[in-house]
Amino acid sequence: MSIGSGKSLLLRRFKDFLKEAKKTLAFYHSDADGLSASVIMAKTFEKLGNKNLSTVPVEYFETEKMLKTFEKEKPQNVIFLDIAIDSKPDVIRKMGKQSLLIIDHHKIASDINASNIVFIKPQMISTIEPSRYPASKLTFDLCSSLVDLKKERWIAGIGIIGDKSEKQWKEFLKLIEKENKISYEELKELADLIEAVKVVSPQDFANLFDMFYFLEPKQILKSDFVKLKEKLNKALDKWLSEFEKNANFFPELELYFYKIKPDFPIKSALIDRLTEKYPDKTIIVLEDLGEAKLRFSARRQDFKVKMNELLEKAVQGIPQAEAGGHVPAAAGSIPRGYLKRFEENIIKILEKEYDTQLKV
Ligand SMILES: [Mn+2]
Structure with missing residues (x-):
């Protein structure tokens, strides 16, 4: 005990x-x-x-x-x-x-x-x-x-x-x-x-x-x-307005994957707005701030897919990667060379979860 x-x-x-x-x-x-x-x-x-x-x-x-x-x-x-x-x-x-x-x-x-x-x-x-x-x-x-x-x-x-x-x-x-x-x-x-x-x-x-x-x-x-709030809101408006056009959407997996290159670390603020709009979709926002690591956040509000487990599994085997958080909200990072592998892992895990196979 x-x-x-x-x-x-x-x-x-x-x-x-x-x-x-x-x-x-x-x-x-x-x-x-x-x-x-x-x-x-x-x-x-x-x-x-x-x-x-x-x-x-x-x-x-x-x-x-x-x-x-x-x-x-x-x-x-x-x-x-x-x-x-x-x-x-x-x-x-x-x-x-x-x-x-x-x-x-x-x-x-x-x-x-x-x-x-x-x-x-x-x-x-x-x-x-x-x-x-x-x-x-x-x-x-x-x-x-x-x-x-x-x-x-x-x-x-x-x-x-x-x-x-x-x-x-x-x-x-x-x-x-x-x-x-x-x-x-x-x-x-x-x-x-x-x-x-x-x-x-x-x-x-x-x-x-x-x-x-x-x-x-x-x-x-x-x-x-x-005053800082106004600066943030301006940047949020820009990335929100480009979401529909630039995010990769996988309807069978109810997944949005959005890669951005913002001027300051905006992903958590941005994804919180997105998940309000799409509570029943898995959303992943990955930001490139020009650093050695790429950081990402994941959100989903209906608990259908566990964001912490999804990210934890997706970084398995990637050196120096980190992931963790809550069921509806999680985050992590990978070295920038592993972006493709991370994306593939996400798709594979969700395919298994949804019992479907994407032809990609
Ligand atoms: Mn907290």
Whole structure:
């Protein structure tokens, strides 16, 4: 039996971790959900009278950045928010002597609970589909067992909207609208603003943390970052308008494959718009930013094909490739020389799934 088994034991270990936390470094996913989770965690530290937390935004694949920051800061406790670090055994091994806390809602790669590791995913404490239980809401619910976070509820709302889980948390969002006298549209604008900073000006992402930590939601809406949203929207309009013409469509496989060469990393923002329009199609957007690796995202909202498994299978055997994520939303990367092989793999896997053979 694993050390983390049992919800109440896990919750007790979670509380002990926060009560006993010394010098702590928190890595959070650089998106609306990860940022919201980190602000809620920082507010919890503040309310516990603990001033020893520093936070760093990272992408799931930025292991080097995580390890370098870890070696520089030499923390005693490390927190991962909205990052599936259970699928990065090398990171766990290198930080393994410290106390670790992982709050995430991606697929469980392996249960890494141990005497010094508190590892929590929705699958362990709830029956809600994990992709619909964002890390920010999970962090909010967990931390609410320790401190009063009523004033921070709206921050969890931003993470919920960022991860498209509004349907799951309708009542929760209504409560935020009422208590903060803020509309759903304004909350959505805040989530969009985080996305725009991530895409158009990623070097500014860490600055968002202070804004969301110190400012009221309506103050944030008056910040200069709002201009970045216009820049993003212009680029999105261009790639959306060219989708029908330039994407490869495979009707038998319900698949759209869209290759783009944008000026900045736009694929996640773009594919989120596309999947709203085509929820019952498998969409893959692959972007070429002129780097050694090509990055891709996949979306499908009806759960008919699992995007995480599709991409994980499609990169098997491709060196230095990565893939992972949720059933409706996943992402990854391949070295640029392997594009053809990746495309062929996708087709082959879907042919098998649909029990059909394309004549290509
Ligand atoms: Mn998330």
